[in-house]
Amino acid sequence: MKNIVSIILGTMKIQMKNSLIRPMYRFCLFVNPISNTILLYYMFRNSQMSDFMTYVIVGAGLSSLWECICFSSIGDINRERWYGTLPIIFCAPAGFNLIILGKIIGNTVLSLASLGLSALTAMILFRANIQIANVLGLIIALLLAVCTFVVISQVFAYLLTLSRKTTLYMNCLSIPIALVCGFVIPVELLPKWILPLSYSLPMTWVVKLIRGSFDKYFTVKENLLCVMISLFEILVFTIVFRLLYRIIERQIKIKASLELM
């Protein structure tokens, strides 16, 4: 167990350093939350919604966080392929899955800074008065957010190893997920036929939880419902990811095509 923790922590540390060196990641982490906050503030300021600042901060922060994940975690396996380090990681005694998990957790934890940066931008530029109605709820929501984004990133990262067009799909994932999961607007405003897809993704419930922790009328019952559904969906996606990994690993061993998938 101690060994597993040390592998994950070590990989997280290296990954955070590697990510911060890349200018595009720095752009997603530092510039995107600020610009998204400014854009959403000017779009929402005349909305006559009493809690419009919550939409601005949560929307800008989560969209930026998702972009960081899209352009980093999801493309990580492909990046290792281009560095020429993928076979080494795959054969390392530490275990391929554990190393990738450490990289994704590192990225996700670092990317959470975009939520803080969004809140900071709103407070400095627009003098936003942020009031957290349920601090414990927010902590649970953020922990669930990390778990959700880690699991989803793993699924997409492994899926994208099957294609050489990672950059294309990374670009394609960014906006649809932000829209379908209701990062900026409530999913209930989307067409009804999209709702089954929205509700089948754990991010949708985590977003509801995060937003709910700023809302004093968000009941314990609603809170529990969101937590239970998101936990269930995280579990389902974890099972999907495990199955996916087995299939991909088997294919790699049969075809010896780790760098050609």
Add this chain to the structure above:
Amino acid sequence: MMDRIKRFFEQCWLYYKGNNAHLSLEDLIFYRISIPLLTLIYYCFIAKNSFRTEQLTQWVIGNSLLLCNNSCVFTIGASFEGERSYGRLKWLIASPYSRIATVIQKGLFYIFESIATVIMSITFGSLLFGVDFSNVNIALFILILIVGILAAICFGLFISVFSLLFDSINLILNLVHVLMLILCGANFPIKDLPQAAKFISYCLPFKRSIKAANMLFDDVSKSHLLSLLGQEMCVGIAYLTISVILFKIIEKVAIRKATLEIF
């Protein structure tokens, strides 16, 4: 003379073809159709919720025009960076070919691509969000479109020159895109912005084209519309002039210091 004109168009086509040769049908569908349309839907849905309106005409028009950034700013902005990685930059500088022609030929075919993008986005946006074109002067709308795209292409050329100075042109291009998203008036009225931001907004392309295009759906003041178009053309010409001058200055510095491909 005819031979020179022919060579100019051949170079324009070769450059455009070279930039797109690596794209498969799947890439083309995703990059040129899916991503622009999803971006349009995304901002229209945000506007629908934030402005509490079903009338999304101005967001469909504004964001459709801004979608040209992909070809006008991103592709053209990265053109000299591309030349550097292809190893063609030193030949461009060493050749006796006109610098203005070198700069202009990079953008010519992107005018058509941008027009196609805007028409596709507006058609799609109109069907999805019910934009009514029945009272709109289509000829005037196309004129506004062309002027806006020309100004944006000149702006893209201006940005592209900076890739001779910096190695992080993608970062600069993304910054410019974000600025245009906020400051061009596609998503909220520019009058809401602070004075300093308004000044930057005046220096950007599309700001006036978006305003002029939106005017067509409302009361059209012909003199105001022509003034907006004139200003947009001036912005384009200013960027083209500055990019040619900058290109010449940087070229001289690079030749003198032998640092064309070194930062």
